Structure formats: C-alpha cells, structure tokens
Amino acid sequence: MTTDGLALATRGLQKRYGSRPALAGLDLSVPTGVVYGFLGPNGAGKTTTMRLLTGLIHPDAGSIEVLGRPFGRRDRHRLFEVGALIESPSFYPYLNGRENLRALAATGAPVSGARIEELLELVGLRDRAKDKVQTYSLGMKQRLGIAAALLSDPRLLLLDEPANGLDPAGIVAMRETLRHLASTGKTVFVSSHVLGEVQQLADVIGIIAAGRLVREGPIGELLHGEGEVRVRVAADQVEPARTILGGLATPDAVSDGADGDGWLAVRIGAGRAADVNRALAGAGIFASGLESGSDLESLFLELTQGDGSGGHEGTFFGVAGGSR
Amino acid sequence: MRIFVASLRKLVRRPASFVILGILIGLLSLILIAVAATASQPDAPPGQRAGLLLVTFPGAYTSILSFILGLGGLFAVIYGAAIAGSEWSWGTLKSAVARGESRSRYQLLSFAAIALMIGVGVLIAFGAGIVVAVIGANIAGVSTDGLSDAETLGTIPELLGRGWLATVEVGALGFAIATLARSQLAGIGAGIAFFFGEQFATIFLSDVVKYMPFNAANAVVATPGEGGFSDGGGGPVISSLEPNEALVVVVAWLVGSLLVATLFTERAEISG
Numbered sequence: 001m002t003t004d005g006l007a008l009a010t011r012g013l014q015k016r017y018g019s020r021p022a023l024a025g026l027d028l029s030v031p032t033g034v035v036y037g038f039l040g041p042n043g044a045g046k047t048t049t050m051r052l053l054t055g056l057i058h059p060d061a062g063s064i065e066v067l068g069r070p071f072g073r074r075d076r077h078r079l080f081e082v083g084a085l086i087e088s089p090s091f092y093p094y095l096n097g098r099e100n101l102r103a104l105a106a107t108g109a110p111v112s113g114a115r116i117e118e119l120l121e122l123v124g125l126r127d128r129a130k131d132k133v134q135t136y137s138l139g140m141k142q143r144l145g146i147a148a149a150l151l152s153d154p155r156l157l158l159l160d161e162p163a164n165g166l167d168p169a170g171i172v173a174m175r176e177t178l179r180h181l182a183s184t185g186k187t188v189f190v191s192s193h194v195l196g197e198v199q200q201l202a203d204v205i206g207i208i209a210a211g212r213l214v215r216e217g218p219i220g221e222l223l224h225g226e227g228e229v230r231v232r233v234a235a236d237q238v239e240p241a242r243t244i245l246g247g248l249a250t251p252d253a254v255s256d257g258a259d260g261d262g263w264l265a266v267r268i269g270a271g272r273a274a275d276v277n278r279a280l281a282g283a284g285i286f287a288s289g290l291e292s293g294s295d296l297e298s299l300f301l302e303l304t305q306g307d308g309s310g311g312h313e314g315t316f317f318g319v320a321g322g323s324r
Numbered sequence: 325m326r327i328f329v330a331s332l333r334k335l336v337r338r339p340a341s342f343v344i345l346g347i348l349i350g351l352l353s354l355i356l357i358a359v360a361a362t363a364s365q366p367d368a369p370p371g372q373r374a375g376l377l378l379v380t381f382p383g384a385y386t387s388i389l390s391f392i393l394g395l396g397g398l399f400a401v402i403y404g405a406a407i408a409g410s411e412w413s414w415g416t417l418k419s420a421v422a423r424g425e426s427r428s429r430y431q432l433l434s435f436a437a438i439a440l441m442i443g444v445g446v447l448i449a450f451g452a453g454i455v456v457a458v459i460g461a462n463i464a465g466v467s468t469d470g471l472s473d474a475e476t477l478g479t480i481p482e483l484l485g486r487g488w489l490a491t492v493e494v495g496a497l498g499f500a501i502a503t504l505a506r507s508q509l510a511g512i513g514a515g516i517a518f519f520f521g522e523q524f525a526t527i528f529l530s531d532v533v534k535y536m537p538f539n540a541a542n543a544v545v546a547t548p549g550e551g552g553f554s555d556g557g558g559g560p561v562i563s564s565l566e567p568n569e570a571l572v573v574v575v576a577w578l579v580g581s582l583l584v585a586t587l588f589t590e591r592a593e594i595s596g
C-alpha cells in the first residue's frame with residue numbers, strides 16, 4: 001500500500017492492554033489537508049490510536065507514518081509538528097489558563113508569547129486567562145485544551161472528541177477553525193461521537209469497530225453509496241412493495257421501517273430515491289412518504305453494530321442500527 | 325533550561341510549597357517557644373531545664389538544623405511525591421510527551437527545580453528558626469552571645485549543604501515512589517509509610533536500617549556528641565553511619581531514585 005501524499009498512515013497497527021486487544025490491525029490513510037472524521041463505537045480504539053500516534057504508548061505490531069515519515073520510539077521530534085488533545089484536557093488546576101499554556105509551551109517545540117495570547121483570543125478565553133483552571137467550566141477547559149493542541153501551529157492536529165462540553169457557539173467556532181486550518185493545508189484528525197457535527201465538518205471519514213477499520217473514504221462518496229431509502233405505502237401494499245424493493249436492491253436489504261406501519265426501508269444508494277419511487281409507481285404502488293436516509297448516523301450504525309469481534313460495539317440500550 | 329524555569333515557576337505558584345514550608349516553620353517555632361517557656365520556669369525539673377540548650381547559641385544552630393532536617397525529611401518525601409504523582413494524576417506529563425518532549429529530560433529538570441525549592445525552603449526555615457530561637461532565648465532569659473560564635477558559624481555552610489543534599493535525597497525518594505505509583509495520593513501515602521516504617525525498623529534492625537534513605541540522611545548532618553531531635557525517631561540510637569560514609573550512601577540513594585524514576589517514565593505506557 002502506498003502512503004504518498006498522506007499526512008498520517010497506519011499499517012497493521014496492533015495494540016493490547018494486558019490480554020485485551022484494543023487495536024487488531026488498523027490501516028488508516030489520512031490525506032494531507034483534509035479534516036478526517038475518525039468514528040467508532042465506545043471502546044473501538046479511537047483513543048488508543050491517538051495515544052499511539054503521539055508516542056504515549058507503543059504498538060505491539062504494525063507501523064505508523066506521520067507527515068510522510070516513519071514514526072517510532074526514537075522519533076519524538078516528529079511530534080513538534082503535531083498538536084494533540086487526547087481524551088480529556090490536562091492542566092495544573094492551581095495555575096491560570098495563560099500560565100498553563102506557558103508551562104506547556106516550555107516543552108516540545110518553542111512557542112512565542114504572542115502565540116499564546118493569539119490562542120487565548122481564538123478560543124474565547126482572553127477574559128478568563130487570569131483565573132485558575134480549577135475554576136473553569138467543562139467547556140472552558142475543553143477550549144483551553146484545543147488552544148494547547150494548537151500551540152505549535154501544528155501541521156497535523158489530533159483531536160479526541162474536541163466538541164466535548166462545548167456550547168453551540170463553541171462548536172460552530174471550532175468547526176470554522178478546523179475548516180480554516182484544513183484550507184491552509186493543515187491536516188485535522190478528529191474523533192467524535194456527534195455524527196451530525198462530523199457530517200458538517202469532515203471531508204474524509206474512517207469508521208472503526210473493535211480495533212479494525214470498517215470503512216474509509218470521502219464522506220460524500222460513502223454516503224452516496226451506502227444510504228438508505230425509506231418509503232411509506234398503504235398497508236395492503238407492503239408485501240408487493242417489499243418484493244419490488246428487494247428486486248431493486250437485494251431481498252435482505254429490505255426491512256420494516258422503524259417509523260411505524262406501512263414504512264419499509266431499503267439499503268440502497270441514497271441517490272436512488274427516484275429509482276425506488278419509479279419502480280413502485282411502475283407496479284401501481286404509490287408511496288405516501290419517501291425519505292432518503294443517507295445520513296452518517298445510519299451508515300455508522302449499520303457498519304458498527306454486531307460485527308462481534310470482541311469489542312464493545314453492538315446494540316446499545318436495545319437500539320438496533322441501520323433503520324429507524 | 326526552558327523546562328527547568330517553567331518547573332520552578334510551577335512550584336513557586338503551587339500551594340503545597342507554601343503549606344509545607346509553613347507547617348515546618350510553625351512546628352519549629354511552636355516547639356522552640358514552648359521549650360524555652362517551660363524550661364525557664366524556676367521550678368522546672370532538671371530534665372526540662374536541659375531543653376534550654378535548644379535556644380542556647382551556638383548549639384542552637386545545630387539543633388535547629390537537625391530539627392528542620394528530621395521533620396524536613398518527612399516533608400520532602402511528601403513534596404517530591406506530590407509533584408511527581410500529580411504529573412500523572414493530572415495528565416500534564418502526558419501533554420508534554422505528546423508535544424515531543426523527552427521524558428527523561430522532563431523528569432530530571434522537574435526534579436532539579438524541586439531540589440532548588442528544597443534548598444530555598446531549608447534556608448528560609450533555618451533563618452526563621454534562628455529568629456524564633458533568639459526570641460525563645462529572650463523569653464527564657466538565656467544569653468544570646470553564642471550567636472556570633474565564629475567557630476560554629478564556620479561550620480554552618482557545610483552543614484546546610486549536607487542537610488540540603490540529605491533532604492533532596494528523600495525528596496528524590498518520594499519522587500521515585502510516586503512515579504512508580506503514577507499517582508499523587510498513592511505516592512504520598514507510600515512515602516509516609518516508608519518514613520515511619522524506617523523509623524520503626526530502626527529499633528530492631530539498626531545495622532541494616534542505617535543504610536536506608538532517612539537514616540542515612542540524618543547521619544549526613546549528625547555532629548558528634550549531639551543528639552538531634554530526629555535521631556532514631558525517639559528510639560535509642562544504636563548505630564548510625566559516619567557522616568562521610570552517610571554522604572556516599574545518600575548520593576547513592578539520590579542517584580538511584582532518579583534513575584528509577586527516569587527509566588520507569590521512559591518505558592511507561594501513558595494510557596491513563
């Protein structure tokens with residue numbers, strides 16, 4: 001596999017904690033200059049991947065390339081061009097926001113004092129920069145964590161659930177910041193559980209489950225190719241409609257929609273809603289409702305539920321994925 | 325150097341630095357004043373009157389210092405453990421490592437800042453102790469002529485230097501323990517347990533225990549013929565190392581502790 005033009009690549013990455021596997025051969029390919037949405041259920045291995053990418057832990061097998069060059073135990077200097085926020089932001093509670101950034105700036109790549117002020121402004125903490133971090137709200141700590149990740153103006157930014165605790169304005173501001181970074185050629189690798197947010201933010205997504213990649217690619221292509229179309233027909237026409245839809249896709253791609261009586265869902269490219277409608281009409285069945293559900297949430301649930309390789313994924317509170 | 329300065333700045337801002345120094349000076353003052361006040365009562369029994377030696381210069385210089393180092397040992401192990409442990413508990417070491425910082429350099433320079441803070445703390449406590457002892461001497465009506473005893477004053481810099489090294493050594497012990505424990509609380513707890521465990525073991529195993537960190541630290545500053553506050557933790561002193569022998573042992577513990585802390589950090593999987 002070639003890794004040219006990639007800001008980040010992993011090949012066959014494996015990691016266990018004790019006897020529990022966290023990554024089972026992960027292959028990621030993150031192109032340069034994009035926002036990459038890194039998705040997966042709880043326990044899928046997202047944070048573990050981030051830890052490996054920042055040298056906090058070391059792989060049992062497999063390789064990592066960061067900014068086009070191999071990244072191993074002896075390559076900590078490569079991280080001078082990487083900024084990261086992993087799991088929860090970490091600060092000295094008794095220091096104020098500015099002092100915390102200064103303390104952090106004393107490590108790794110050199111950072112100017114002006115940069116710190118610029119970042120406090122960017123994340124909207126200028127007025128609170130003199131307050132101790134222990135007096136910050138959850139979202140304020142998160143903002144400071146994002147500022148910390150941006151300290152060295154990194155070419156590659158790794159953010160583990162950065163939207164955690166941010167208010168709506170904070171989320172919009174973060175989205176704009178990350179989009180802006182990508183537009184200047186920087187690469188942003190961001191994990192998130194807020195799929196609506198990822199859908200708006202990311203150019204490329206990778207979905208992992210149980211420590212393996214299950215899908216990766218430009219978000220538009222994935223959603224176009226993997227959507228779902230839902231139709232509502234009269235109760236006595238459900239069975240004929242099911243047959244027709246099964247012929248259009250495959251019989252097992254058709255299921256009862258979760259929205260109630262008369263709804264059928266078919267897993268088919270979302271762009272084919274018109275085909276579905278035409279096929280039904282051709283058989284004299286007129287849909288009283290038609291929706292194309294090509295959102296990230298359906299795709300995510302469909303790909304990550306019950307692949308049963310020992311991870312934490314699967315149904316959660318009894319919610320079945322893929323249909324609704 | 326950036327890290328050293330930043331670490332120093334962090335320690336200066338850290339409440340623990342002041343709390344520990346404050347408690348040390350408070351206890352020292354309390355004891356000196358109390359001893360001076362009771363010992364100077366006309367009807368005090370001879371045993372209590374001996375307490376006046378604590379505020380009688382020049383001997384008071386060494387008593388104060390041995391008090392500071394005895395209690396300071398406990399405080400230094402707590403201080404070292406608190407600082408090393410919180411780096412793991414708060415995740416701040418993680419942030420530095422993720423920025424590409426060298427783990428060993430970060431740990432060693434953080435400890436260098438602790439060592440400097442301990443030195444400053446010992447000096448401040450010593451100065452405060454002298455002031456309080458002078459006050460105590462006045463309360464007890466003891467002459468303070470010995471304050472300027474040239475012979476004793478000449479030995480003080482070396483004693484302070486040795487005392488600093490000894491305190492730094494137990495600070496390093498706390499630093500190493502908390503690094504292994506990866507936790508502030510566990511590190512402090514284990515450090516305190518080590519301190520009392522060693523004091524306790526002195527009673528039974530003095531031949532071995534004299535090589536242990538706290539006993540060796542005490543022996544570094546022991547002046548012949550003078551029983552300090554801390555010697556033997558109240559128990560009988562059966563044997564202890566010669567001061568210079570103790571110096572070697574202390575340096576060995578210091579280097580060993582830092583080596584353990586650094587190697588462990590270097591190899592640790594930071595997954596908390």
Ligand SMILES: Nc1ncnc2c1ncn2[C@@H]1O[C@H](COP(=O)(O)OP(=O)(O)OP(=O)(O)O)[C@@H](O)[C@H]1O
Nearest residue numbers: 017022040041042043044045046047048049595596
């Ligand atoms: N420090 C650790 N010690 C032991 N096991 C761990 C540790 N960290 C993670 N794991 C395990 O590794 C697997 C992957 O965890 P990881 O934190 O990478 O998941 P994640 O994708 O970040 O999940 P989430 O969405 O909940 O943040 C899980 O099974 C988890 O229990």
Ligand SMILES: [Mg+2]
Nearest residue numbers: 046047087160
């Ligand atoms: Mg996680």
